[in-house]
Amino acid sequence: MPDSTPDLMRLRTFAAVVAEESISAAADNLRITRAAVSQQMQTLQRETGLTLLERRGRGVVITAAGRQFAARALRLLQEAGDLQALASDLREGRSGSLLISHFVSVGVAWVPAIVGTIAAEFPDLRITMRLWDLEQSAEWEPDAEIFVQHPEVVERPGYRTVELMQDPYVVVLPEAHPLAAEHSEDAVELAELGGEVWVDNDYTRGPNRQILLQACAAVGLTPNFRIETQDYAAAAACVQAGAGITVMPQLSWQTVSPLVSGTEARPLAEPTPVRTLAVRTREGMDRSPAVQRLLELLQQAATRSVVAQVSE
The missing domain is CATH 3.40.190.290 (D-Maltodextrin-Binding Protein; domain 2)
Known part of the structure; x- marks a missing residue:
């Protein structure tokens, strides 16, 4: 009985054959042997139970069923590529979500402009903010937490802390x-x-x-x-x-x-x-471009606030 779930590698090879209408040219583009391409096409036809290619002289011809199958395969390969890109983005913090905890004054003075910048630079990122003053005792594990350092503030294992300003x-x-x-x-x-x-x-x-x-x-x-x-x-x-x-x-x-x-x-x-203002981020998020950008913008905001305090 034909297998209804063809291998993605074979689909990519088939798409190359269809694009070139040649096993030899597809093999050259994929940098594999012609024998390997032929073997993959035979396996794909066996898996699908379809005649996708027909021999004609020394070349091949794409059948009507093959062209229909190729059109759907190309969409599937695009979706698979998008899924791989999403997984990479999620690992690197380029999309997905960013959970930020902050206290009130920072939420007014710094956070709106910072979030605006991050939202513009990471358009697929979902940003959620919570008030630190109310979340200290909650089971809340933010990606980044802007807080006031004090002996009574509970430490967060697995977080790295950066001091921002006095x-x-x-x-x-x-x-x-x-x-x-x-x-x-x-x-x-x-x-x-x-x-x-x-x-x-x-x-x-x-x-x-x-x-x-x-x-x-x-x-x-x-x-x-x-x-x-x-x-x-x-x-x-x-x-x-x-x-x-x-x-x-x-x-x-x-x-x-x-x-x-x-x-x-x-x-x-x-x-x-x-009071000492600081930010702590979850370990493992250090490589996230969004978190790195957040830290950079927070440090810039803290520097501006210190300058403003001195000038007052």
């Missing part, structure tokens, strides 16, 4: 506040905020808040969190309304400052709370 904290004050004197560039000592009403901006109680509380503890300060919000923008708006002061990382302030007026941000000192 992000100092600032205090956001109503512009009428004595510590927000016009044109003042002096840092505010953390201990000076002891008598202030604080607007909380980190409902997750994550590493950003822990870094701040550790700095406060170093000077014997317990923040008076009388107002609680769920994000930096809302906290800055409360400061604008005169409800109190808030402290946040400088990158976070850069993302929300265009949304408020009537406020001033001042650097903090003695000590200066600082």
Whole structure:
């Protein structure tokens, strides 16, 4: 009984014979012997139960059935080639999916432009983003995770980490506040905020808040969190309304400052709370062009943010 699933190699050989209408020419193009081509054609005809070629003199003629079979075989070979290309792309990260976890301020300041660039350069890539602050405890294994380094942040075995930047904290004050004197560039000592009403901006109680509380503890300060919000923008708006002061990382302030007026941000000192921003990627993704491009764009964004902080 004929086999209904011909070998792809024999289909490629048959396609070469049809294109050249010659076993000899096909053998030359494929760089194999004429005997090998003839043997493959005999096997293919036996597998299909069809007469695909007929001898005529010293050459061959493609039968009507052979031409019909060849047309379908060419489509199958194209699909097989596409499948092989897809497998290669998936191995190298040129298509498939890219799963990115990030925290809020980076999601506003960096991620949109970075994702736009990657989407343009890798048009077949599906990009999924998740909020790191909410996913820390989930069973989530992103390809790349932008996070805040801290002893309380769970390590991820099988990931490689690259540090991006140091992000100092600032205090956001109503512009009428004595510590927000016009044109003042002096840092505010953390201990000076002891008598202030604080607007909380980190409902997750994550590493950003822990870094701040550790700095406060170093000077014997317990923040008076009388107002609680769920994000930096809302906290800055409360400061604008005169409800109190808030402290946040400088990158976070850069993302929300265009949304408020009537406020001033001042650097903090003695000590200066600082968070370390980093990205970790799953081992095995290092060869992925999309992940390599992501790392390159993140490092560029971090450099621009550091320059902007220095110039402020």
